[in-house]
Amino acid sequence: MKELVLKKTVFSYQGHSFSHDVYTCPQCGKVLIPKELAEGRIAKVEEQLEDK
Amino acid sequence: MKMEDATRFTERCINGEPASCSCACPFHLDMRSFLSKTAKGRWNAAYKELRNAVMFPVIVAALCDAPCRGRCQRTIIGDEAIDLPEIESAVIKYANNRKPESYFIPPKTKSVAVIGAGVSGLSCALNLSHKKYSVTVFEKENGWGGRLHAETGRLGTEGGNFSTETDSSGRHASFKDFDDDIALQFSVIDNVEFKYNTEIKSLDELNDFDAVYIATGAGGESFGLIDSWDSELLTTSSPKVFMGGMLCGVSLMEAISHGIELSRTMEVFLQTGKAFTAHSFDRINCGRYLDHSDAVSSPIIKASLDDGYTEEEAKQEAGRCLQCDCEKCIDACEMLKLFNKKPKRIASDVFTDAGSSTLASRTLTRETYSCNICGYCKSICPEDVDIGALLQFSRVSRLNSGKYPAALHDFWLREMDFATTEGFFASAPKGKEKAAYAFFPGCRLGASNPDHVLKAYEYLHNKYDAGIILDCCGVPAYWAGDDDRLNENLEKVRDSWKSMGGPVLIFACASCEHVFRMFLPEVKFVSLYELLSDEEGIVSLKIYPEAAVFDPCAARYDDGMQSGVRKIAVRSGIEIEELKEKNRCCGFGGHMQVANPSLYNEIIQNRIGASEKPYIVYCTNCREVFVSKNKQCVHILDIAFGLNLEQKVPSLQKKRNNSLEVKKILMKEYHNTDFNPETYEWEELKLIISEEIQESMEKKLISEADLKEAIFLAESFGDKFIDESGRMNLCSLVKPVVTYWVQYKTVSPEVYEIFSVYYHRMRFHKDR
Ligand code: SF4
Numbered sequence: 119m120k121e122l123v124l125k126k127t128v129f130s131y132q133g134h135s136f137s138h139d140v141y142t143c144p145q146c147g148k149v150l151i152p153k154e155l156a157e158g159r160i161a162k163v164e165e166q167l168e169d170k
Numbered sequence: 171m172k173m174e175d176a177t178r179f180t181e182r183c184i185n186g187e188p189a190s191c192s193c194a195c196p197f198h199l200d201m202r203s204f205l206s207k208t209a210k211g212r213w214n215a216a217y218k219e220l221r222n223a224v225m226f227p228v229i230v231a232a233l234c235d236a237p238c239r240g241r242c243q244r245t246i247i248g249d250e251a252i253d254l255p256e257i258e259s260a261v262i263k264y265a266n267n268r269k270p271e272s273y274f275i276p277p278k279t280k281s282v283a284v285i286g287a288g289v290s291g292l293s294c295a296l297n298l299s300h301k302k303y304s305v306t307v308f309e310k311e312n313g314w315g316g317r318l319h320a321e322t323g324r325l326g327t328e329g330g331n332f333s334t335e336t337d338s339s340g341r342h343a344s345f346k347d348f349d350d351d352i353a354l355q356f357s358v359i360d361n362v363e364f365k366y367n368t369e370i371k372s373l374d375e376l377n378d379f380d381a382v383y384i385a386t387g388a389g390g391e392s393f394g395l396i397d398s399w400d401s402e403l404l405t406t407s408s409p410k411v412f413m414g415g416m417l418c419g420v421s422l423m424e425a426i427s428h429g430i431e432l433s434r435t436m437e438v439f440l441q442t443g444k445a446f447t448a449h450s451f452d453r454i455n456c457g458r459y460l461d462h463s464d465a466v467s468s469p470i471i472k473a474s475l476d477d478g479y480t481e482e483e484a485k486q487e488a489g490r491c492l493q494c495d496c497e498k499c500i501d502a503c504e505m506l507k508l509f510n511k512k513p514k515r516i517a518s519d520v521f522t523d524a525g526s527s528t529l530a531s532r533t534l535t536r537e538t539y540s541c542n543i544c545g546y547c548k549s550i551c552p553e554d555v556d557i558g559a560l561l562q563f564s565r566v567s568r569l570n571s572g573k574y575p576a577a578l579h580d581f582w583l584r585e586m587d588f589a590t591t592e593g594f595f596a597s598a599p600k601g602k603e604k605a606a607y608a609f610f611p612g613c614r615l616g617a618s619n620p621d622h623v624l625k626a627y628e629y630l631h632n633k634y635d636a637g638i639i640l641d642c643c644g645v646p647a648y649w650a651g652d653d654d655r656l657n658e659n660l661e662k663v664r665d666s667w668k669s670m671g672g673p674v675l676i677f678a679c680a681s682c683e684h685v686f687r688m689f690l691p692e693v694k695f696v697s698l699y700e701l702l703s704d705e706e707g708i709v710s711l712k713i714y715p716e717a718a719v720f721d722p723c724a725a726r727y728d729d730g731m732q733s734g735v736r737k738i739a740v741r742s743g744i745e746i747e748e749l750k751e752k753n754r755c756c757g758f759g760g761h762m763q764v765a766n767p768s769l770y771n772e773i774i775q776n777r778i779g780a781s782e783k784p785y786i787v788y789c790t791n792c793r794e795v796f797v798s799k800n801k802q803c804v805h806i807l808d809i810a811f812g813l814n815l816e817q818k819v820p821s822l823q824k825k826r827n828n829s830l831e832v833k834k835i836l837m838k839e840y841h842n843t844d845f846n847p848e849t850y851e852w853e854e855l856k857l858i859i860s861e862e863i864q865e866s867m868e869k870k871l872i873s874e875a876d877l878k879e880a881i882f883l884a885e886s887f888g889d890k891f892i893d894e895s896g897r898m899n900l901c902s903l904v905k906p907v908v909t910y911w912v913q914y915k916t917v918s919p920e921v922y923e924i925f926s927v928y929y930h931r932m933r934f935h936k937d938r
Pocket residue numbers: 182183184185496497498499500513550551552553554555
C-alpha cells in the first residue's frame with residue numbers, strides 16, 4: 119500500500135479539458151476525488167460548462 | 171437550422187406588440203413606454219417620446235380628441251380610461267429640456283416640395299429635414315399654421331379668424347402656443363425654406379423637385395389628382411406626387427400623422443424610386459384585449475390646478491396604466507419567470523444556440539433542460555404558442571448536433587433501458603394469442619406500487635379479457651430529445667401491440683397516452699379510469715372526506731380520463747374540490763430535476779400549495795413527487811380498489827425490484843411460466859444505509875445497485891482507497907456518463923456500512 123501524492127490530473131467534460139492537482143496513487147495512478155471536491159468545485163465547473 | 175425553424179414556434183406571440191390604445195392613437199404613440207416614464211416622473215424622457223411620435227406636442231395635447239381612451243383596457247374592468255391629453259399637457263409643462271435634437275447626418279442631394287404650411291405639410295417637412303433632405307414649403311398665406319388658426323378649442327370651431335383665445339379646459343389652445351411649438355420644433359432646422367404668399371398654380375412649376383407633397387388643407391387645390399389618391403400609400407397617379415391631410419377629408423390629428431407617415435414613404439421613394447410603406451401598423455388589433463381579471467380597480471385622477479395636473483397627480487394617473495402587454499405565460503410558468511425572457515427572444519436564442527459550433531458558445535442549456543414540456547403555456551396563451559414545443563425542438567436539435575449534456579437525462583434513460591428489457595413483458599390473456607384489449611400500465615405504476623398493476627389487471631383480465639404489455643412508452647427518450655431512441659422504442663412497442671392483434675390499449679398513465687397520441691395515432695386506446703368509473707361493482711374507499719383532484723399535465727386533452735377519475739372519487743363519497751389552475755405539471759415533466767433542482771423544488775411547492783386539501787392524483791409521478799414532499803396524496807387506484815395507503819415512496823432500487831416482482835407474478839399467474847430475472851454477482855451483498863444517506867441517494871438519483879457493483883468490484887480487485895485507520899474504504903464506479911463514489915466499512919463478509927455516496931460527471935484521465 120502506498121501513500122497518495124498530489125499530482126496534476128487532466129479532467130474533461132462537455133468537450134473541455136483542464137488540469138487540477140488531486141491525490142493519486144503513485145503506483146497505479148488511480149485518482150481520488152473527495153466528496154468536498156466532487157460536490158463543490160467540480161459540480162460548479164460542471165454546471166458552468168453545461169451552461170456555456 | 172434556419173431561423174424560421176425556431177421562430178415559427180413563437181411567430182404568433184403578441185408580446186411586445188402595440189397595446190390596443192396605441193393602435194387607436196393616430197400617431198401610434200407607445201403608451202406603455204410613455205406612461206411608464208411619466209409614472210416615474212421622467213419628464214424629459216417622456217416629453218421626448220411624445221415629441222418624436224407626434225412632432226408638435228403642444229398642438230396634439232390640446233387638440234387631439236384622444237381615441238386611445240376608447241381603447242383603454244382599464245375600461246373593461248369598469249374604470250375610466252387613462253386621461254392621456256391631461257397627462258401630455260403635464261409632461262410638456264414639467265419637462266425642462268424641450269430643445270429639439272439635431273442629427274449629424276450628411277445632407278442628401280434630393281429635394282422635396284411641400285405645398286401648404288398647415289400641420290400636415292409642416293410635419294412632413296420637419297421629418298424630412300431631420301433626415302437632411304432639402305425641403306421647400308410653399309404657402310399662399312403669409313405664415314404657417316393653416317387650419318390651426320381656426321382651431322381654438324379641442325372640438326375645433328369653424329371660421330377663419332385668427333384667434334388668441336384659450337379653450338375652456340384651460341389647456342393651451344391658443345394660436346400663440348401652437349405658433350411657439352412649431353417655431354420650437356423648427357428651431358434647429360436649417361434645410362427648410364418657407365415661401366409664403368406663394369400660390370402654386372400648376373405642378374409644372376415644381377418639376378425641379380424630386381418629390382412633391384400636396385397638403386393644401388380642407389377644400390384646397392388637388393391639381394386634378396384627388397380621384398387617383400391612394401389612401402394607404404398617400405400616392406397619386408403622378409409618380410412623384412403625394413397627397414394627404416385635411417385636403418383628403420381626414421381630421422387635424424390624422425393630417426399630422428399623414429405628414430409623418432408620408433415622410434417615411436417618401437424617403438423610401440427617394441431611395442428606391444418606389445413608394446411603399448416600410449412598416450405597416452396593425453389597426454385590427456385595436457380590439458385585442460388581454461385578460462385583466464386580476465387587475466385592481468383604480469379611479470381616475472382629477473387635476474387640482476387650474477392648468478392641469480400637479481407632478482404627483484400626473485405620475486399617479488400615468489401609474490394607472492395597466493401596461494397591457496401579454497406576458498401571460500411568463501407570469502404563469504415558474505421556468506419562464508426564472509429565465510425572464512420574452513417568447514420571441516427564446517426562439518431567437520434557440521436559433522443562435524443551434525448555430526454555434528461549440529458547446530462553449532451556447533447560452534440556452536439550462537433553460538432548454540429546465541422546461542417541464544408540460545404545454546401549460548400553450549393552454550393559456552391567447553395565440554396558442556407552445557414554448558414547451560420550442561424547447562423540445564431545442565433538445566432534439568442539440569442532441570442531433572452531438573451537443574447535449576448527457577448527465578441531465580442519463581438516469582431516466584437507464585431506467586427506460588431497464589423497463590424495456592428486464593422489465594418488459596407482453597402477453598395475450600390466459601391461453602390466447604390475440605386480444606381485443608390490452609392493459610398498458612406504463613413502467614412507473616407497478617414500480618411504485620405493484621398492487622396498482624396487479625389489481626387493475628386482474629379486473630381487466632376478467633372483465634375485458636385483456637392482455638398485458640409491461641413496457642416503457644419512451645417518454646424519457648422524448649424528453650431527452652433523443653429521437654432515434656424514441657423511434658426505435660416506438661417500433662418495438664408497435665410490434666408487441668401488433669402481434670397481440672392490435673388491441674385497444676388501456677392506459678393508466680397519462681404520459682404514456684400522450685406519447686401514443688403523438689406518435690402512434692393508429693393505436694386506439696381508452697383510460698383505465700373511464701372503464702373503472704362505469705363499474706358499479708367494485709369497492710371504493712372513502713379515504714378522505716374532501717380532496718382536490720390534481721390532473722396531470724399530460725391528461726390535459728383527455729376529458730374521458732379526467733371525468734372518469736372524478737366519478738370514481740365521487741362514488742366513494744369524497745367531496746371534490748377543483749383547482750383553479752388545471753393540468754399543471756407537478757414538476758416531474760421534462761425530466762428537468764437534474765438540470766434545475768431548485769426550480770424543481772419551487773414548482774413542487776407551488777403545486778402543493780394550490781390547495782390545503784389532500785390531493786387525488788392519477789399519475790404515479792405526481793404521487794411520488796408530492797408524497798416525497800409530505801403532501802397528503804392518494805392515487806385514484808387506491809380509492810378504486812380500496813388499497814392500503816402505502817404513503818412512502820419506494821427507493822429507486824425497490825422500484826426496480828417491484829417491476830420485476832410484478833412481471834414475475836403476472837407470468838406465473840397468467841402464463842404459468844417462471845421468470846428468472848438476470849442476476850448479478852453483487853446482488854447478494856448487504857448494505858447498511860442510514861435514512862439520511864438513503865434520502866440523499868434518492869435526491870441524487872443513485873440506486874443501491876450501483877453501490878453494490880462498486881463495492882463488489884473494489885473488494886474483488888482491491889481497487890480502493892483505505893484511510894489511515896485501515897477501516898474506511900473509498901471506491902468508485904465509472905459508468906458511461908457518471909462516476910459514482912462510495913465510502914464504506916466492512917461489517918462482516920458481504921455486509922457493508924455506507925458512510926457517504928456522491929458522484930461527478932467529469933472524467934479524469936490517468937496519466938503516469
Ligand atoms: S401567452 Fe406568452 S407566448 Fe402567448 S402571446 Fe402571451 S406572451 Fe406570447
